[in-house]
Amino acid sequence: MVRFVDRRLNPKDKNLGNRRRFIKRVRATIKKAVNESVRQRKLVDMDREEKISIPSDGLAEPGFRHARQGGLRERVLPGNKTFNPGDRLKKPPGSGAGRSEGAPEGEGEDDFMFVLSREEFLDLFFDDLELPDLVKLSLKEISATEPRRAGYSVTGAPSNINVARTMRNALGRRIALKRPGTQEIRALEEEIFSLEAIMIPTARQRARLAELREELEKATRRRKTIAYIDPLDVRYNYFTDQPKPAASAVMFCLMDVSASMGEREKDLAKRFFVLLHMFLGRRYEKVDLVFIRHTHQAEEVDEETFFHSRETGGTVVSTALTQMKNIIESRYPPSDWNIYAAQASDGENFSRDSDRCTALLNNDLMKLCQYFAYIEIVDENEEVFLDDESGLELWSSYLRVAAQWPNFAMKRIVRAEDIYPVFRDLFAKRSEGVRHD
Amino acid sequence: MTETASSAKPLFDGADWSFDTLHRTYEAIEKIALDDLQLNLYPRQIEIISSEQMLDAYSSIGMPLMYHHWSFGKHYLREEQLYRKGAQGLAYEIVINSSPCIAYCLEDNSMALQALVIAHAAFGHNHFFKNNHLFRQWTDPEGIIDYLDYARNYVAGCEERFGAEEVEHILDAAHALMSCGIFRYRRPPSLSLQQESRRSQERQQQQEHSANYLWDSLLHPSRSASRDDREARKRKQKLGLPEENLLYFLERYSPVLKTGQRELLRIVRNLAQYFYPQRQTKMMNEGCACFVHFHILNEMHKKGQLTDGAMLEILHSHTNVITQPDYDDPRFSGINPYALGFAMMQDIRRICTKPTKEDHVWFPAIAGTGDWRNVLKDAWANYRDESFIQQFLSPALIRRFKMFALTDNPDDPWYLVSHIHNESGFEEIREMLSRSYDISASDPDIQIVDVDLMGDRCLKLQYTKRNGIPLDAKTRDMTLLHLQRLWGYEVRLIEKNGE
Numbered sequence: 012m013v014r015f016v017d018r019r020l021n022p023k024d025k026n027l028g029n030r031r032r033f034i035k036r037v038r039a040t041i042k043k044a045v046n047e048s049v050r051q052r053k054l055v056d057m058d059r060e061e062k063i064s065i066p067s068d069g070l071a072e073p074g075f076r077h078a079r080q081g082g083l084r085e086r087v088l089p090g091n092k093t094f095n096p097g098d099r100l101k102k103p104p105g106s107g108a109g110r111s112e113g114a115p116e117g118e119g120e121d122d123f124m125f126v127l128s129r130e131e132f133l134d135l136f137f138d139d140l141e142l143p144d145l146v147k148l149s150l151k152e153i154s155a156t157e158p159r160r161a162g163y164s165v166t167g168a169p170s171n172i173n174v175a176r177t178m179r180n181a182l183g184r185r186i187a188l189k190r191p192g193t194q195e196i197r198a199l200e201e202e203i204f205s206l207e208a209i210m211i212p213t214a215r216q217r218a219r220l221a222e223l224r225e226e227l228e229k230a231t232r233r234r235k236t237i238a239y240i241d242p243l244d245v246r247y248n249y250f251t252d253q254p255k256p257a258a259s260a261v262m263f264c265l266m267d268v269s270a271s272m273g274e275r276e277k278d279l280a281k282r283f284f285v286l287l288h289m290f291l292g293r294r295y296e297k298v299d300l301v302f303i304r305h306t307h308q309a310e311e312v313d314e315e316t317f318f319h320s321r322e323t324g325g326t327v328v329s330t331a332l333t334q335m336k337n338i339i340e341s342r343y344p345p346s347d348w349n350i351y352a353a354q355a356s357d358g359e360n361f362s363r364d365s366d367r368c369t370a371l372l373n374n375d376l377m378k379l380c381q382y383f384a385y386i387e388i389v390d391e392n393e394e395v396f397l398d399d400e401s402g403l404e405l406w407s408s409y410l411r412v413a414a415q416w417p418n419f420a421m422k423r424i425v426r427a428e429d430i431y432p433v434f435r436d437l438f439a440k441r442s443e444g445v446r447h448d
Numbered sequence: 449m450t451e452t453a454s455s456a457k458p459l460f461d462g463a464d465w466s467f468d469t470l471h472r473t474y475e476a477i478e479k480i481a482l483d484d485l486q487l488n489l490y491p492r493q494i495e496i497i498s499s500e501q502m503l504d505a506y507s508s509i510g511m512p513l514m515y516h517h518w519s520f521g522k523h524y525l526r527e528e529q530l531y532r533k534g535a536q537g538l539a540y541e542i543v544i545n546s547s548p549c550i551a552y553c554l555e556d557n558s559m560a561l562q563a564l565v566i567a568h569a570a571f572g573h574n575h576f577f578k579n580n581h582l583f584r585q586w587t588d589p590e591g592i593i594d595y596l597d598y599a600r601n602y603v604a605g606c607e608e609r610f611g612a613e614e615v616e617h618i619l620d621a622a623h624a625l626m627s628c629g630i631f632r633y634r635r636p637p638s639l640s641l642q643q644e645s646r647r648s649q650e651r652q653q654q655q656e657h658s659a660n661y662l663w664d665s666l667l668h669p670s671r672s673a674s675r676d677d678r679e680a681r682k683r684k685q686k687l688g689l690p691e692e693n694l695l696y697f698l699e700r701y702s703p704v705l706k707t708g709q710r711e712l713l714r715i716v717r718n719l720a721q722y723f724y725p726q727r728q729t730k731m732m733n734e735g736c737a738c739f740v741h742f743h744i745l746n747e748m749h750k751k752g753q754l755t756d757g758a759m760l761e762i763l764h765s766h767t768n769v770i771t772q773p774d775y776d777d778p779r780f781s782g783i784n785p786y787a788l789g790f791a792m793m794q795d796i797r798r799i800c801t802k803p804t805k806e807d808h809v810w811f812p813a814i815a816g817t818g819d820w821r822n823v824l825k826d827a828w829a830n831y832r833d834e835s836f837i838q839q840f841l842s843p844a845l846i847r848r849f850k851m852f853a854l855t856d857n858p859d860d861p862w863y864l865v866s867h868i869h870n871e872s873g874f875e876e877i878r879e880m881l882s883r884s885y886d887i888s889a890s891d892p893d894i895q896i897v898d899v900d901l902m903g904d905r906c907l908k909l910q911y912t913k914r915n916g917i918p919l920d921a922k923t924r925d926m927t928l929l930h931l932q933r934l935w936g937y938e939v940r941l942i943e944k945n946g947e
Contacts, residue, residue: 013494015471078921084855094852
């Protein structure tokens with residue numbers, strides 16, 4: 012009695028529940044790893060899966076086991092070559108029981124490595140930011156897809172046949188099965204032809220001729236049975252659907268890097284940039300990143316330098332804005348690009364420079380930008396003394412800009428969860444892109 | 449390769465399989481299994497699964513259903529990692545000791561491999577499950593799937609009632625004690641719940657009655673025994689101490705567990721018990737399956753039902769599975785149960801049909817009888833790894849494996865080669881190898897020896913050292929913490945030197 016059951020169409024992710032439980036259990040450790048990786052990753056890479064390594068301690072499944080060392084042990088091993096009874100083998104130094112007593116019980120556990128899916132990674136990343144669920148969803152969701160090449164397959168539509176692969180396989184098979192080649196056959200035919208041309212062949216030549224004819228016939232038969240291209244050889248290009256957003260945008264990251272910006276400030280700033288970048292990445296096919304750092308003068312740098320190198324000097328914010336304006340003029344014509352800017356600073360500015368900033372924003376930049384977000388990172392101790400109205404010179408000048416432009420957002424930030432509200436407007440009206448010209 | 453005239457047409461050609469070829473091949477295999485080998489089998493159920501599903505099955509200890517626990521997620525991730533990296537292939541099949549006997553076959557297998565897998569799992573393992581005395585005595589193949597279903601729903605229900613975290617704590621603790629949740633020497637209570645608990649209550653009561661009289665009359669004359677001592681003995685008697693099944697004891701007597709939690713322990717304990725025979729017969733079970741598939745497929749090839757190409761592929765996989773690397777080979781990781789099992793069974797066949805002089809001396813009962821089928825079937829039914837080696841490991845095989853014995857005395861700075869594959873070593877090596885397959889010796893011997901439920905409720909355990917081998921301190925302490933959580937009061941472990 013037998014029953015065949017095809018289970019392949021049954022649901023696959025039987026283990027999802029277990030996986031979720033597992034991740035919940037090691038959440039604290041994973042969280043630390045995710046934070047670390049947020050610090051290390053480039054903005055562009057934020058949206059990926061992450062390999063996580065967890066010390067095995069928290070995951071141990073203990074049980075009563077024999078120790079690996081101590082006590083009298085005996086073991087039978089296969090493959091004796093030179094030993095005789097009574098031979099003594101020196102124990103390897105540093106272990107009472109050596110290799111031969113290796114690991115029969117209790118396997119040695121290294122750190123546990125596994126890959127956190129993009130989804131899970133983002134969940135943890137969003138954790139601190141306290142995003143509303145709807146926003147989380149819209150960031151994670153990938154709208155359109157487009158087919159991308161993903162290796163080869165043995166089945167597919169005829170239009171997807173990969174000729175090179177197919178021919179390579181066919182060639183290999185023909186060589187392996189010794190299918191006679193065209194040249195071989197032609198050589199035979201020529202020899203037959205030359206023999207036939209002889210008017211009075213000797214007995215030897217006649218025998219040779221018969222032999223050749225038979226060989227030729229065998230070869231042609233072999234050629235017929237062994238196909239030039241067999242269905243086995245055929246390979247198809249394989250496509251998988253990859254997510255595809257639309258159009259292009261450029262994102263300017265502006266940051267004050269004078270000595271007053273410490274690790275904490277930079278870390279918060281990075282999260283702020285990441286969030287904006289992810290939002291853009293969702294909506295635009297191509298997002299260019301421009302990093303401008305400034306002290307009393309501004310320069311365009313790469314991401315590494317932007318986040319990790321320190322500068323000394325005063326603080327003149329307008330230099331960064333001027334630099335941004337110049338870059339837009341030279342490289343990113345507003346007609347082709349959606350321009351977004353994110354600026355992070357600790358609020359310090361050279362006195363009287365703030366007015367110049369206001370002017371630059373009001374007269375030039377805000378007309379070009381889709382959106383401009385500014386965060387001022389303040390110390391936890393200072394927080395209590397500040398309200399939205401009061402502040403340093405830069406803050407109050409920016410307040411005036413914000414009053415005039417709806418696409419200008421600003422916020423003071425102390426902790427990671429303060430970041431999101433800056434963008435609230437941006438996420439709220441995500442459907443239409445407002446252009447200002 | 450073929451000597452006999454190939455009368456039949458090959459059953460299949462090429463690597464692809466379809467349900468049609470599977471059916472035809474299955475029937476040919478079945479014919480040989482029943483007519484030639486005369487196997488005694490559960491009904492077969494063959495399920496085709498994808499690689500993800502195979503990974504799923506891996507992580508839930510090979511069972512088709514399992515309750516949820518984070519550790520299964522961990523195993524899944526580890527297996528998946530290894531598989532994706534290409535460090536490890538997937539098993540071609542998984543087979544479940546149930547009736548009908550379910551064999552999972554991977555969809556990626558070629559037709560030749562499917563034939564191998566069906567012969568191996570659906571017939572080889574199947575016969576072993578149905579006939580080996582350990583499985584017959586200790587497992588309930590008809591009920592296991594239902595029981596797993598019950599277990600999964602029960603755990604899910606508990607998670608709802610007590611919260612997932614609480615259930616997780618209990619399961620963590622129960623898993624830590626799983627290897628101490630087995631009755632080794634008596635048949636475990638069967639899986640049906642109420643009935644069994646009622647019966648065991650009655651049994652317990654009866655035991656108390658009869659035993660108390662016995663003890664009283666025995667103790668009566670010796671008034672010298674102190675009162676305390678006597679009470680302790682009475683108390684132990686009442687609790688059935690010493691008890692080696694820690695989970696069972698906790699389930700019954702733990703002062704802090706709620707009813708639902710006791711049932712969780714019972715579920716883990718029942719699973720541990722269910723897998724106990726597998727651990728004792730790993731080598732024989734695989735050997736039996738390998739022998740059966742090897743015989744059946746060779747017969748089919750002889751009849752012309754398998755093409756030479758298919759047979760070559762089968763032999764390739766077969767050889768991979770039964771390779772035994774030498775001790776100094778980087779691939780070496782102990783004696784391969786497939787290799788030893790298969791070699792021993794082939795050897796038994798050889799002894800029965802073409803015995804040497806030596807075999808006549810060592811195996812007078814079977815040498816030259818020619819009836820290898822029944823000798824093997826008898827062995828499959830009545831032995832386990834330990835006793836099978838003890839009885840059937842031949843000098844010829846010890847020579848072929850070039851076995852030698854190492855002794856590691858902790859006081860010496862060297863290992864001693866105590867025996868090799870020569871005349872004086874055969875018996876010793878056989879003895880030693882057989883001992884290494886004795887599960888009750890390789891699992892630590894831990895028993896509950898005393899507890900005073902009316903007093904301080906301190907649970908006293910005793911670990912009896914064999915050959916002076918201590919417990920691993922780290923895992924011991926962690927496990928004791930789990931034990932303490934289940935018991936609710938102090939737990940003390942004493943290490944004692946065994947004889």
